[in-house]
Amino acid sequence: MNQTDKNHLDVDRVRTHAIQVGLLVSAEISLAYGLLQKFIYFHVLTNTFSKLNMNKQSQPDTKLDLREDFLAGMRYVANSVTVVTTNGVAGISGVTVSAFSSVSADPPTVLVCLNSASSTLEALQANKDFCVNVLPEGAKHIAERFAGFHDTAISDRFEGIDLTDSKGPSPVISGATAFICKLGETLSSGSHVICIGHIVETHAGNFTPLIYMDRKFKRISDIEG
Numbered sequence: 209m210n211q212t213d214k215n216h217l218d219v220d221r222v223r224t225h226a227i228q229v230g231l232l233v234s235a236e237i238s239l240a241y242g243l244l245q246k247f248i249y250f251h252v253l254t255n256t257f258s259k260l261n262m263n264k265q266s267q268p269d270t271k272l273d274l275r276e277d278f279l280a281g282m283r284y285v286a287n288s289v290t291v292v293t294t295n296g297v298a299g300i301s302g303v304t305v306s307a308f309s310s311v312s313a314d315p316p317t318v319l320v321c322l323n324s325a326s327s328t329l330e331a332l333q334a335n336k337d338f339c340v341n342v343l344p345e346g347a348k349h350i351a352e353r354f355a356g357f358h359d360t361a362i363s364d365r366f367e368g369i370d371l372t373d374s375k376g377p378s379p380v381i382s383g384a385t386a387f388i389c390k391l392g393e394t395l396s397s398g399s400h401v402i403c404i405g406h407i408v409e410t411h412a413g414n415f416t417p418l419i420y421m422d423r424k425f426k427r428i429s430d431i432e433g
């Protein structure tokens with residue numbers, strides 16, 4: 209091989225090497241470009257999702273807020289604690305109720321609000337008679353009994369409860385202020401049914417009533433002065 213051939217061979221080697229290096233560099237550039245593209249897509253997507261999420265969080269769930277605020281407000285409303293009893297064709301039943309109010313004195317009328325799922329409501333609607341027993345302050349155990357706290361241990365809520373005779377069929381709890389009613393109109397509203405009671409007899413108890421407020425049973429005390 210003469211010098212000219214050797215020179216040609218060297219030039220070919222250098223060219224081949226240069227081509228290999230070029231190919232390698234271009235492969236690495238396209239790989240880096242692909243990675244950069246993926247990074248940008250990922251960044252844009254996560255940014256969009258977090259913005260959507262932030263929007264979702266900053267938009268208040270008005271229905272939920274309204275309910276929570278309502279319940280928070282109702283914690284500071286004090287109510288007497290009553291047991292609404294009924295008896296008749298549908299049998300005897302009783303439930304603890306704080307949603308009780310006077311409606312009118314002419315004629316004497318009251319109302320109670322019962323959950324549509326209440327078994328006592330079903331009995332009351334069939335019996336068409338009920339009695340609102342306003343409990344004295346010492347009767348927390350009776351309130352708990354008729355709120356179903358001991359239903360698993362004591363199946364009959366009336367077991368051991370002292371009752372008084374009255375004109376109507378509905379049980380009157382001894383020591384309670386009792387409003388004995390004939391069922392009037394009913395109005396379904398939300399989860400509850402408003403039951404109007406037309407008074408047939410009242411037994412006034414001379415005691416301070418049991419109070420329910422802030423999810424606790426309470427006593428009334430006089431304000432001095």
Ligand SMILES: Cc1cc2nc3c(=O)[nH]c(=O)nc-3n(C[C@H](O)[C@H](O)[C@H](O)COP(=O)(O)O)c2cc1C
Nearest residue numbers: 303304305306307321322323326327328355356420
């Ligand atoms: C202090 C207190 C007040 C309550 N007030 C009511 C009320 O106003 N209306 C109602 O439907 N349930 C009220 N409840 C819940 C019922 O007493 C409870 O759900 C009961 O187990 C329903 O029984 P029933 O399905 O046999 O009627 C109250 C519970 C407590 C502890």
